[in-house]
Amino acid sequence: MLMGQEEAGLGVLTAGQELYAPGPGWLRLVGRFIRRKPLGAFGIGVVLVMSLAAGAAPWLSRYDAEERFLTANPAYAPGTFEPEQKQDARAGPSLKHWFGTDQGGRDNYARLVWGARRSLGVALGALLFAILFGTSIGIVSGYYRGWLDMILQRLMDSIQAFPAMLILLLLVALTKSSLVTLSMGLGFVALASVQRIIRSAVLTAREEPHVEAARAIGCSAPRLMCVHILPNVAAPIIVVFSIGLGSIILADAALAFLGLAPIEPPSWGMMLNEGRGYMNSQPSTMLAAGLAITLTVLGFNLAGDALRDFLDPRIRLQ
Amino acid sequence: MGEQDYWQRFWKRRLSRRRVLRGALWGGAGLAAAAVVGCSGGNESTSGTPTASPGASPTARTPLASATAGTPSPVGSRGGTLHLMGVEAFPSDTLDPHQTLFGPAYSAHSAVFSKVLRYESIEDGLIVPDLAIAMPEMPDELTYIVRLRPGVRFQQPSKALGGSPSAEEQAIGGRELTAEDVKYSFERQANENSPARALFVRAYQFGVIESMRVVDPLTLEIRTKRPIAPFLHFLANTNAFVVAKEVVDKSDQMNRPAAMIGTGPFIWKEQIALQVMRMVRNPDWFGWDEPELDRPYIDGYESLFIYDDASIEAAFRTKKLDSAFQVSNGQWVIDLRQQEPDLISADSGFSAYVKTNFVVDQAPYSDFNLRKAIHLATDRRQIVDTLWQGYGRPQGPVSWLLKRWALPEEELLKLPGYRVGTQERQEDEQEARRLYEAAGSPDLKITFGDQPGYVPAFAPQYKRKLEEVLGAKVEYKVWPYATINAEKARGTVPFTWEYDNGWIELDDWVYPYFHSQSSANVSHVSDPQLDSLLDAQRAAFDFEERQQLGYEIQRYLLENVLAQLDYASYYMLWMAWPYYKNFRPASFFGNSFHLANAWLDRSNPVWGSRA
Secondary structure (H helix, E strand, C coil), rough: CCCHHHHHCCCCCCCCCCCCCCCCHHHHHHHHHHCCHHHHHHHHHHHHHHHHHHHCCHHHCCCCCCCEEEEEECCCCCCEEECCCCCCCCCHHHHHHCCCCCCCCCEEHHHHHHHHHHHHHHHHHHHHHHHHHHHHHHHHHHHCCCCHHHHHHHHHHHHHCCCCCHHHHHHHHHHCCCCCHHHHHHHHHHHHHHHHHHHHHHHHCCCHHHHHHHHCCCCCCCHHHHHHHHHHHHHHHHHHHHHHHHHHHHHHHHHHHHCCCCCCCCHHHHHHHHHHCCCCCCCHHHHHHHHHHHHHHHHHHHHHHHHHHHHHHHHHHC | CCCCHHHHHHHHHHHCHHHHHHHCCCHHHHHHHHHHHHHHCCCCCCCCCCCCCCCCCCCCCCCCCCCCCCCCHHHHCCCCCCECCCCCCCCCCCCCCCCCCCHHHHHHHHCCCCCCCEEECCCCEEECCCEEEEEEEEEEEEEEEECCCCCCCCCCCCHHHCCCHHHHHHHHCCCCCHHHHHHHHHHHHHHCCEEEEEECHHHHHCCCCCEEEEEEECCEEEEECCCCCCHHHHHCCCCCCCHHHHHHHCCCCCCHHHHHCCCCCEEEEEEECCEEEEEECCCCCCCCCCCCCCCCCCCEEECCCCCCCCHHHHHHCCCCCCEECCCCCCCCHHHHHHHHCCCCCEEEEEEEEEEEEECCCCCCCHHHHHHHHHHCCCCCHHHHHHHCCEEEEEEECCCCCCCCCCCCCCHCCCCCCEEEEEEHHHHHHHHHHHHHHHHHCCCCCEEEEECCCHHHHHHHHHHHHHHHHHHHHEEEEEEEEHHHHHHHHHHCCCCCEEEEEECCCHHHHHEEEEEEEECCCCCCCCCHHHHHHHHHHCCCCCHHHHHHHHHHHHHHHHHHHHHHHEEEEEEEEEECCCCCEEECCCCCCCCHHHHHHEECCCCCHHHHHHH
């Protein structure tokens, strides 16, 4: 038995030793995470880089997103419509413009960095909306079950029955286009699937012995839901958050690509759309925006997968 | 020299030995970085310089069809449906041909309805008879005697489309067009007692008619209240269509497809919103002066609603479109012209333009200093470069396409606000700042139109420009095109930035928008001196005198009014497959009747692969 515990790395308590030995330091934890989940670590790295770009956009972007650059005009002719300098449009990557310039003579790198702020901001707003309402609905629905559950779930079914893009197009058409309404629209679309995941976790958690015990000693339903069930569904919420972020970034990019999202701040989807027309002659705008979208969505998905494994004790022990 | 295709360069270079070795050395570079940095094309990058200098005057590359019928179609090459690119399928506010100023709408009308006169060449001001058998006789400066062609019949769509005739068609019964129809069509637009009075957009033109008398079924005598030099233009203008009163309902409207029955070369088949407009050949069309040609040569045409460059390119390459032009990015046209030297190519200016309207009796835009500050701060070269990648021209109060009337470009480019030299721009921007401060440095709120997409896309850059030059706090919003027009009439959007069709004669450009008595004066301009100039140009029958008055009006607008800031218009890089005969680039909306001359040459080798 003793040998078995040592092999399992659980240690053996001796006299005077504290019952709860301090866990590994956070650096060691990070190291272990990287070793066990290299793809997840890569994903988290990407997420951190993008978050840094979003948070520190004014300092990292080098230029304003709308700053227009000029270059010497070879067709210059005094007194005509050909000035000495013309717009430095669609320039290739250089030391001055790391990812080149777009058709408006604006720096692609600066627009990417400002675009990170917009994409992450919209996605965070949307997910907060979806998680706040989705968790509330999921907990109430899963806890009470019965007719309330049935009504709420059919309502959610009806939301999911509509194609997400159709709902978004409708919302965009009916509301004033702004980042707030865009976030809420994206959050609304994500709401149904978020609450469904939370509800299924609640259905399991409400049958746990500690919840039964709390109920037996007379805890009220709100207390049971908030204090005893909610912490037990925190892991799926975190996973939903990390994986959902990627999908929402994609949806925002799709709306911007279609010209249905607010114009400012710059969006990766919009850059992709604008760069598409010059794919043959100068693909840097399109590639830069496409790579940013791909990397970010991939990063969030990998991070989400790894976190799910890491936070689920059943999978972690396998 | 044209910009080389990036991928062509890439593939040409990729297999050289040195390149392979160098590639191996740098092979450790990350995929993402390689992909992005590789886009530079090294030193070969040309930053997108277009092949044709945007500053050059647009010139036709291939001789185009002559002003009349062009090359007649051989009998064996008749038929087929022409596939064009256009926005006729965009659902406009109304289908009534007398109530719309929406270019794509009256382009469709121009295929279905006829006018007394028509423009053969708008650029040259060449007006020729359409329903009239000859140009109207003018016994004096007030009287016009219009003689109509005999045997012109209203269309019978059911004959061409099959099915049972509509109530409207039955009501007309394919009868002959008479002088009563012409009289009715003009009276309808000028009728002050009409329940739809506010909707007749050219009422101010037909309001100059004092009386009309039907001399006989084919002769109409029109008398104007005073001498009106552009009156023949009014008879050929965009809304001068002759309609049958049987299709007009009790509310004085004909806003329904079944009412689209005219005497033009094509019959309205269907309009599927945002997809396609379909027209079919009118077998009974009168054929202008050459009925023996039995035009239209084609069975019909389809105007496909495709409005982004990538889709247009794909559709043209696969011959789902027989002709095409760029929307914003001309590079693909340049590339395709190089790849397909047999294409018919023509660079033509386009009357549509971008502009700002102020409501000049509303603060803060009632201050001329502020309007002038915005005029000077706006960089027209930036607009052309950003919206159309250099393919455009600066726009004065009259389109540069109307060379007879527009202020000469040499003069325009010397004026503050239009000058593009670095030193001159600095001077203009400094003056703009000074004027803005003199106007009290108010906050600016701009309403941008949402169509075409490049207009709202430019909003952030324009905002930044005004903030940079004026030091102003600028806000903007984007509104639907139709909403802006409605709100402009109500005066609720005092500073707009939008796209407009452009017009076809001096009077169209200046009189309706700046005369204090005009219902289209949405800027609420009220300037007696300007009114007298506008009235004077209407009274001047001598071309040179009227031209000088036109110049004077434009100078006056730029120096003293600035209620509308005209920025720039673009030119289109047209292409057509060589089997498309009598191809004619459209520089203006409303000339689809020219398609009566188009035909498809099936003997052309390129025809075989047409979809």
